Amino acid sequence: xxxxxxxxxxxxxxxxxxxxxxxxxxxxxxxxxxxxxxxxxxxxxxxxxxxxxxxxxxxxxxxxxxxxxxxxxxxxxxxxxxxxxxxxxxxxxxxxxxxxxxxxxxxxxxxxxxxxxxxxxxxxxxxxxxxxxxxxxxxxxxxxxxxxxxxxxxxxxxxxxxxxxxxxxxxxxxxxxxxxxxxxxxxxxxxxxxxxxxxxxxxxxxxxxxxxxxxxxxxxxxxxxxxxxxxxxxxxxxxxxxxxxxxxxxxxxxxxxxxxxxxxxxxxxxxxxxxxxxxxxxxxxxxxxxxxxxxxxxxxxxxxxxxxxxxxxxxxxxxxxxxxxxxxxxxxxxxxx
Amino acid sequence: xxxxxxxxxxxxxxxxxxxxxxxxxxxxxxxxxxxxxxxxxxxxxxxxxxxxxxxxxxxxxxxxxxxxxxxxxxxxxxxxxxxxxxxxxxxxxxxxxxxxxxxxxxxxxxxxxxxxxxxxxxxxxxxxxxxxxxxxxxxxxxxxxxxxxxxxxxxxxxxxxxxxxxxxxxxxxxxxxxxxxxxxxxxxxxxxxxxxxxxxxxxxxxxxxxxxxxxxxxxxxxxxxxxxxxxxxxxxxxxxxxxxxxxxxxxxxxxxxxxxxxxxxxxxxxxxxxxxxxxxxxxxxxxxxxxxxxxxxxxxxxx
Numbered sequence: 001x002x003x004x005x006x007x008x009x010x011x012x013x014x015x016x017x018x019x020x021x022x023x024x025x026x027x028x029x030x031x032x033x034x035x036x037x038x039x040x041x042x043x044x045x046x047x048x049x050x051x052x053x054x055x056x057x058x059x060x061x062x063x064x065x066x067x068x069x070x071x072x073x074x075x076x077x078x079x080x081x082x083x084x085x086x087x088x089x090x091x092x093x094x095x096x097x098x099x100x101x102x103x104x105x106x107x108x109x110x111x112x113x114x115x116x117x118x119x120x121x122x123x124x125x126x127x128x129x130x131x132x133x134x135x136x137x138x139x140x141x142x143x144x145x146x147x148x149x150x151x152x153x154x155x156x157x158x159x160x161x162x163x164x165x166x167x168x169x170x171x172x173x174x175x176x177x178x179x180x181x182x183x184x185x186x187x188x189x190x191x192x193x194x195x196x197x198x199x200x201x202x203x204x205x206x207x208x209x210x211x212x213x214x215x216x217x218x219x220x221x222x223x224x225x226x227x228x229x230x231x232x233x234x235x236x237x238x239x240x241x242x243x244x245x246x247x248x249x250x251x252x253x254x255x256x257x258x259x260x261x262x263x264x265x266x267x268x269x270x271x272x273x274x275x276x277x278x279x280x281x282x283x284x285x286x287x288x289x290x291x292x293x294x295x296x297x298x299x300x301x302x303x304x305x306x307x308x309x310x311x312x313x314x315x316x317x318x319x320x321x322x323x324x325x326x327x328x329x330x331x332x333x334x335x336x337x
Numbered sequence: 338x339x340x341x342x343x344x345x346x347x348x349x350x351x352x353x354x355x356x357x358x359x360x361x362x363x364x365x366x367x368x369x370x371x372x373x374x375x376x377x378x379x380x381x382x383x384x385x386x387x388x389x390x391x392x393x394x395x396x397x398x399x400x401x402x403x404x405x406x407x408x409x410x411x412x413x414x415x416x417x418x419x420x421x422x423x424x425x426x427x428x429x430x431x432x433x434x435x436x437x438x439x440x441x442x443x444x445x446x447x448x449x450x451x452x453x454x455x456x457x458x459x460x461x462x463x464x465x466x467x468x469x470x471x472x473x474x475x476x477x478x479x480x481x482x483x484x485x486x487x488x489x490x491x492x493x494x495x496x497x498x499x500x501x502x503x504x505x506x507x508x509x510x511x512x513x514x515x516x517x518x519x520x521x522x523x524x525x526x527x528x529x530x531x532x533x534x535x536x537x538x539x540x541x542x543x544x545x546x547x548x549x550x551x552x553x554x555x556x557x558x559x560x561x562x563x564x565x566x567x568x569x570x571x572x573x574x575x576x577x578x579x580x581x582x583x584x585x586x587x588x589x590x591x592x593x594x595x596x597x598x599x600x601x602x603x604x605x606x607x608x609x610x611x612x613x614x615x616x617x618x619x620x621x622x623x624x625x626x627x628x629x630x631x632x633x634x635x636x637x638x639x640x
Contacts, residue, residue, distance in 0.1 A: 035618075066608060069621040072566045074374055075604065077556055081370040082608035085362045097467040099558035106557075107370065165466075 026089040033096040043270035050274040077104040090114035090280040118276040138173020144264040152183025153214035158192040160219040192222035200225030215239040220267035244319040266300040271320040278328030344594035358609040372489035375600035377552035382574035382596040384544035393445035397453035402564030404460040405549025410469030410559035428542035435538025460561040467560040479554030500589035517585030
């Protein structure tokens with residue numbers, strides 16, 4: 001059995017040829033702290049599709065997924081420690097807390113395990129972080145808004161889950177964008193928690209007290225709710241930035257067909273989990289030049305290409321993008337300066 | 338007899354299962370990794386055991402541990418004096434709760450459920466965003482590597498021995514357990530039930546503080562939600578360790594063993610079994626139910 005394995009490893013090495021060090025015997029685990037919303041489900045789906053193929057192609061030996069029962073830090077810390085004991089070579093992690101897992105992450109690094117975090121990143125320096133440039137996304141929202149509303153005017157901002165680093169970064173980007181475009185003024189701000197129902201309620205509550213707004217800058221998962229609130233109040237429909245959710249793009253398509261409504265859509269793709277997987281694989285492959293902080297672009301749709309993407313998104317889902325190994329290598333290269 | 342052995346037996350069973358699934362885990366290094374997060378759980382379980390000994394239940398221990406964690410990672414490091422005062426103050430709050438529950442004859446479940454929101458709110462006030470850092474002395478205690486015996490096992494032995502001596506071998510320990518077993522008899526004998534309740538709750542606060550500090554010593558950094566799961570884990574640990582909800586029947590050694598069993602069954606065992614991700618959450622619950630059901634079945638047969 002062992003001999004056969006060694007032989008097949010050699011065969012794989014000969015076949016691939018390009019790799020610096022062989023990773024076909026390496027095992028990568030995915031530690032996930034939560035699976036209870038559409039974004040996380042899409043994230044797991046994407047991860048499953050890409051890693052299944054990677055295992056079949058003998059790029060890696062195993063890519064197992066472990067989800068904790070509760071969203072809690074000690075549970076995930078214990079899980080990481082067990083993965084160390086299991087003898088995994090790398091751990092891809094969507095962490096419950098940026099700081100409180102550092103103890104366990106350090107133990108993993110000390111045991112020679114490669115740790116790659118994404119979405120819920122960890123601050124321990126020995127780990128890799130795949131970060132989406134949320135600040136730029138917020139800034140870009142205002143830039144795009146300036147194209148649709150060249151005369152400027154009042155804006156309403158919808159914030160995300162309070163106290164998270166993502167909400168903080170997008171908000172900072174929006175403020176930066178508004179500073180660069182003094183023709184816009186933020187006249188109101190509500191908390192939508194990245195959720196259509198919450199956003200709809202929040203917008204409906206603030207609407208009567210608002211002057212006329214020309215646009216809404218938001219964080220994704222809240223655009224459709226905002227549109228519903230405006231429709232229910234029989235107010236003129238502003239330019240609402242969308243967040244790649246299926247219901248949002250569908251509404252956009254309906255409006256476009258009706259009167260040529262224009263907007264822009266952007267969000268973090270759940271498939272960024274697959275990029276984290278390839279980063280782990282590349283590090284195991286012996287690459288030493290990969291920076292520990294990798295900035296990746298967000299996924300954006302414009303007036304011209306959103307309709308092509310819409311049929312590919314599941315009902316109630318989120319637009320995603322699964323990385324191939326080549327794309328991941330290109331994304332890494334873009335971060336090496 | 339079997340009843341007393343049961344906690345040790347279930348721990349052995351879980352250990353055998355782990356050894357079979359992953360022999361590498363049964364080593365000095367392995368025990369350190371698998372069990373170090375069991376120390377705070379064991380301390381929280383002991384904390385819960387004291388209130389249960391007095392026929393009460395503490396639903397706030399989890400968020401209390403989280404609050405202590407936030408204080409440990411911020412004030413105890415930056416301004417140790419304030420940190421110590423706050424932690425001692427929180428033990429005093431626990432003692433006052435005991436007095437309140439006794440004097441007004443309130444159900445402890447309601448009072449502690451309310452307090453759980455208070456502790457959670459305070460934790461968020463102390464540490465609005467995850468972060469902070471454990472004091473260095475705490476980090477070095479928790480990463481202590483004694484020869485031959487892994488630190489978590491040594492710590493569990495020490496905790497169990499101290500509490501066992503205090504609660505089972507001293508005369509005031511008998512009084513404390515008696516307040517849950519037969520309160521009327523104690524009162525007639527002239528003992529103050531107010532005092533026993535205050536002492537039991539203060540001890541819960543004390544061990545809650547130790548649990549929170551140990552947790553932060555291991556994770557190195559805090560999060561306001563870090564302890565939330567401990568409430569139910571601690572109750573399950575006491576019951577698994579041979580305790581009863583009423584009657585002052587508790588066992589410190591059993592509680593520590595129960596906590597270790599739960600910590601092992603919930604996480605390492607599950608990870609080593611390679612259950613498909615969709616089923617992992619349910620499997621975690623199933624293991625808890627099986628372990629607890631086995632304990633109930635065996636103790637029933639004994640009667």
